[in-house]
Amino acid sequence: MxxxxxxxxxxxxxxxxxxxxxxxxxxxxxxxxxxxxxGLDFANVAVEPPRDAAHGDMATNAAMVLAKPAKMKPRDIAxxxxxxxxxxxxxxxxxxxxxxxxxxRLAPALWQGVVASVLETGAEFGRSTMGQxxxxxxxxxxxxxxxxxxxxxxxxxxxxxxxxxxxxxxxxDVTREYYINDGGAQVDxxxxxxxxxxxxxxxxxxxxxxxxxxxxxxxxxxxxxxxxVGDAYVGQDxxxxxxxVREFATEAMMDLIRDDLRALGVEMDVFFxxxxxxxxxxxxxALAALESKxxxxxxxxxxxxxxxxxxxxxxxxxxxxxxxxxDDVDRPVKKSDGSWTYFAPDIAYHFDKISRGxxxxxxxxxxxxxxxxxxxxxxxxxxxxxxxxxDIKLTQLVKLWKNGQPFKMSKRAGTFVTLRDVVEQVGPxxxxxxxxxxxxxxxxxxxxxxxxxxxxDNPVFYVQxxxxxxxxxxxxxxxxxIAVDDETxxxxxxxxxxxxxxxxxxxxxxxxxxxVEIAGRTNEPHRVAFYLYELASELHAFWNxxxxxxxxxxxxxxxAATSQAKIALARSVAIVxxxxxxxxxxxxxxxxx
RNA sequence: GCACCCAUAGCUCAGCUGGAUAGAGCGCUGCCCUCCGAAGGCAGAGGCCAAAGGUUCGAAUCCUUUUGGGUGCGCCA
Numbered sequence: 001m002x003x004x005x006x007x008x009x010x011x012x013x014x015x016x017x018x019x020x021x022x023x024x025x026x027x028x029x030x031x032x033x034x035x036x037x038x039g040l041d042f043a044n045v046a047v048e049p050p051r052d053a054a055h056g057d058m059a060t061n062a063a064m065v066l067a068k069p070a071k072m073k074p075r076d077i078a079x080x081x082x083x084x085x086x087x088x089x090x091x092x093x094x095x096x097x098x099x100x101x102x103x104x105r106l107a108p109a110l111w112q113g114v115v116a117s118v119l120e121t122g123a124e125f126g127r128s129t130m131g132q133x134x135x136x137x138x139x140x141x142x143x144x145x146x147x148x149x150x151x152x153x154x155x156x157x158x159x160x161x162x163x164x165x166x167x168x169x170x171x172x173d174v175t176r177e178y179y180i181n182d183g184g185a186q187v188d189x190x191x192x193x194x195x196x197x198x199x200x201x202x203x204x205x206x207x208x209x210x211x212x213x214x215x216x217x218x219x220x221x222x223x224x225x226x227x228x229v230g231d232a233y234v235g236q237d238x239x240x241x242x243x244x245v246r247e248f249a250t251e252a253m254m255d256l257i258r259d260d261l262r263a264l265g266v267e268m269d270v271f272f273x274x275x276x277x278x279x280x281x282x283x284x285x286a287l288a289a290l291e292s293k294x295x296x297x298x299x300x301x302x303x304x305x306x307x308x309x310x311x312x313x314x315x316x317x318x319x320x321x322x323x324x325x326x327d328d329v330d331r332p333v334k335k336s337d338g339s340w341t342y343f344a345p346d347i348a349y350h351f352d353k354i355s356r357g358x359x360x361x362x363x364x365x366x367x368x369x370x371x372x373x374x375x376x377x378x379x380x381x382x383x384x385x386x387x388x389x390x391d392i393k394l395t396q397l398v399k400l401w402k403n404g405q406p407f408k409m410s411k412r413a414g415t416f417v418t419l420r421d422v423v424e425q426v427g428p429x430x431x432x433x434x435x436x437x438x439x440x441x442x443x444x445x446x447x448x449x450x451x452x453x454x455x456x457d458n459p460v461f462y463v464q465x466x467x468x469x470x471x472x473x474x475x476x477x478x479x480x481x482i483a484v485d486d487e488t489x490x491x492x493x494x495x496x497x498x499x500x501x502x503x504x505x506x507x508x509x510x511x512x513x514x515x516v517e518i519a520g521r522t523n524e525p526h527r528v529a530f531y532l533y534e535l536a537s538e539l540h541a542f543w544n545x546x547x548x549x550x551x552x553x554x555x556x557x558x559x560a561a562t563s564q565a566k567i568a569l570a571r572s573v574a575i576v577x578x579x580x581x582x583x584x585x586x587x588x589x590x591x592x593x
Numbered sequence: 594g595c596a597c598c599c600a601u602a603g604c605u606c607a608g609c610u611g612g613a614u615a616g617a618g619c620g621c622u623g624c625c626c627u628c629c630g631a632a633g634g635c636a637g638a639g640g641c642c643a644a645a646g647g648u649u650c651g652a653a654u655c656c657u658u659u660u661g662g663g664u665g666c667g668c669c670a
Contacts, residue, residue, distance in 0.1 A: 044610085051613065061612060064650065074650075098613050099650065144670065184670050304666050305594040315668070328596055328666095335668045342670050370597050371665040394598070396663085438606080441598060443663080445605075454632060457619065465632090518609050530607060534617085544634055553630075592632085 014128075014513035015110060016058065019090075020047040023060050026084040035080055037070055047104075049511065056095070056103035057507065063100040074100025111506040112494040118509060118572035119490045123579045126513040130520060131172030137353050138164040140364035141261065141268075142179040145253035146190045147217060149260045149419040152366055155395045155444065157419070158435040158585070160364040161266045162525035163393070165583045170520035175358070176269045182250045183274035183345055189213060190253065191246035195233065197222025198245070202234055221252045260419045265428050265585050277348045283340060286351035286383070287320075287333060295321040295382055301329065320347070325378035346372075347379045354384045361390045362523065364440075370394055391523055395440045401447035426451055429586045433460040436529040436584055454592070459533045463577060464589040466536035469543060470574035471590045473554045477567055482560050484567050492564035501545050501552060505569055508538040512576050516583075525584065532580045539573045 023045060030036040045066070050059040063078035070077065075096055082094040082102055092105040118125045140160020143153045161176070168174045181187075193213040196206040201223045208214035225233075225248055233241040254271070261268065277283050290296050300314045318334035320343070333344040353361055361380060365372065373392045380390040400407035400417060407417065422431050425448060434451045437459055438444045454461050477484045497506065511531070519527035546553040554570050556562045578588045 046610085046612090048609070048612085051608095051615080055613070059612080064612080067650075101613065103613095146670095181670065186670055301667055312667080317667070319667095332667055337668075339668090341668075367598075367664055369665085373597070394664090396598080442606085443599090456633085459618085461632095462618095514609085521610075527607090527609085530617090533607095537617085541634095543630080547626095547630060547634075550629080 014126075014517070015106070015114065015510050016047050016049075016514045019058055019104065019106075020045070020060075022085065022088060022090070023047055023062055023081070026081055027062060027066070029084060030080060036066070036072075036077070040066055040069055042066075050101075050103060055097060055101075056093070056105045058104045058106070060102045060104070061100075063096075063102060067100065078102045108498055108503060109495070111503050111510060112497050114506050114510040115494055115497065115569050115572045116490065118575050119486055119568060122486070122575055123582065125575060126169070126516050126579060128170040128513065128517050128520070130170045130517050131167060133171060133173050134359040135175070135357060136167055136172045136360045136362065137175045137177055137356075137358040138167070138362045138364065139177045139179055139353075140164075141257075141266070142181065143257065144181045144186050145250045145257065146186055146213060147215060147253065148256050151398045151400060151417050151419065151422060151446070152395075154264065154419040154422060154431065155398050155435050156364050156366060157261060157264055157266050158432045159393065159395050159440050159525065161264075162432070162436055162528070162584050163362065163364070163523055165585065166516065166520050166525045166528065167523075169579075169583055170516055172360075172520075176267070177353075178268045178271045179349060180250070180254065180271055180273045180275075183278055184342060187246050187250050188242065190249045191242055192238070194218050194221050194225060194249040194252075195241065195245050198225045198233065201226040202231060204234075217256075218249075221249060224252065225249075263423045263428065264419060264431065272349065272352070274345050274349065277345045277352075278340075282352065283344050283348040286348035287344065289351060290320060290347070290379075290382055293382060295324060296333070297321065299330070301332065320375075320379070320382075322375050322378035322382075325381040327374045327378040331375045331378075343375065343379075346376065347383070350376065350380050350390070351383050354380065354388050358388065361388060363390065363392045365392060365394050367394045367396045367441075393440050393523060396438075396443045398435070398444045398446050401445060401449075403449065407448075422446075429464075430460050432585045433463070433529060433581075436526050439524065439526050459529070461592075462540070463532045463536045463581070465592055466539045467574050467577045467581075467588045468590060468592045469539065470570045470577075473567060473570050477555050477563060480555060480557075482555065482563050482567075484564065484571075486571070489564055489568040489571055492568045493561055494565055494568060496562050496565040497569055499552065501542050502566070502569055505538050505542050505573060508535050509572050509576055512580070528580050528583050532577055532584075535573060535577060535580075539570070 024042050027036060027040075027042060027045070031038055031040070042062075045060065045062045047058050047060045050056055060081075062081060063074040063076075066072075066077055067074040078096040078100045082096055085091045085094040085102075085104065090107055090110055092107045094105075095103045097103050121127075138160055140163075141149070141153055141157045143149055149157070164174045164176045189211060190213060192211075193208070196208060196212065197218045199222075200206050200219070225245065228248070229244075233245070287296060297319055298316055299319045300316050301319070303312045303314075315336040317332040317336055319330040320333050322331050323329065331343055332341050333347065335341055350361065363376065373394070376392060377390050380388060426434075430451050434446060435444065450458060451460060452458075456462055474484050497503065512535075515527060515531045519525060542552065554563065554566045556566070574588075581588050
């Protein structure tokens, strides 16, 4: 018998990587004995959960990967490897299967050790050093400062925020950043709209023509402007007030946006102003960097095929040779009148990120920005000489449902759903979790009724319920006079967790460190949400077994030691759920009401 | 016209740097509460992974082509 605690002390948290280390060591041993030739590449040797749990706890493809380079039959390699592995106390059995898979069953003590490991490391269980402390910049939301955030922004905000937390968890040094588009024509439009509201506040009749924002949300901004400057701008020309009002209005909008983000629980590290790039030579510097690489030239673009703008005429512009870095056509950085295109400050902004020393950049855009992916990647590739990878994640549309009907958004009809609307109706936790129950590149249905349903159909409820159940067990146990503080649970005799149903729960918990690494590697936080659902299912399934078999209940009357072992298992589930929800930005529920 | 994203059970969707007999929920069918943990539980049926080629010991996954859907395409941001 092995003592689970002893194993824990020496074991890394991720059992899969631990077993891979063992497999590699055994392979090297086989090389030393001359069974395997030297010079083999073990990079593709994997230790993974088998698709079918009946095959065992873990499977390795080592024999199949190495068969060809070693010029041996896969089953022969597998057989020898199996014999080697079987001598390790941690391996309960190693069987060759199929074309050369090696199925491993681990000693129960290892699974029990996972529970101990979770209790000892708490919320840190599963935290990885995969990122090696590399600096990553995650840019998300970056909505124009012209109004409140809407549902589409909400998804980007939740996704970006969860991704940032996930990357932090797997060992990156993460910066959360918001790019304020306060340098373009749209903030002039904002300023003019606010000016109209300002005049209105002075009792004037105003008309909102095309090219202005007629929304009511600017009424208080106009009033506030009146409070600040009195009638100084009344009857004045635009060149008198535009700059000041623009400043005032964008500040007001950013306050609005910051409030929205706060309501959702999003805290940015950096708000980067586009405006700060103008007139400071920074755009020029970025373009000079490209020019020095011979990537800037004066030229005339071909009209886009299939959809030629009506007023198309060939004009000479300053172009970036993005085709040298994977783009389809070269992109203009200056308009024909010599002013910057939108792309130019974007280049400068990313140049700034690179010069701040980030090892990797991630941009989270809405799906309507898909056309900018290649040119941004080209720009970053060119500016960093291919040294800084840029990953761009596009979040697809959110389709709203209410009372079984699709909810159409229309600014004009006033059926415009804001982030605030969503958060106020269902709360930030539900909003965040639901937004992460889909891959970022798949459209998402958000049903106001279903997300609040208290049933198994609703993953938010199901996961929260699992956590609340564990909390309930802890309360009940304490009432029954059983000590359930983590100190006591850590010292519990986990060897009592021998029932296969208990081991099954521990196995799911053991997947957590592996899962977060996969999610972190692929920049896909939704995997965390799906895992939490599975983990919750395991706990609920185990709970239900207690209905038929009283010996599987967490609290065993008159047997504190057994109760504590079982509760330790439950507690480990709660800790992982709590950590996972933490990555998603969701507060775990202590009880369901 | 071009580029990007998507296509998996009746429905909504997972599916790990390519692994074994492709999974979950809903819906459907059948069982299970006089009480001790049913805002439920257990079991079953249901698939040509859009199509065709290719790479590989091995493909839902990688490559090519096709079909069907979404998004975008100089002087908007």
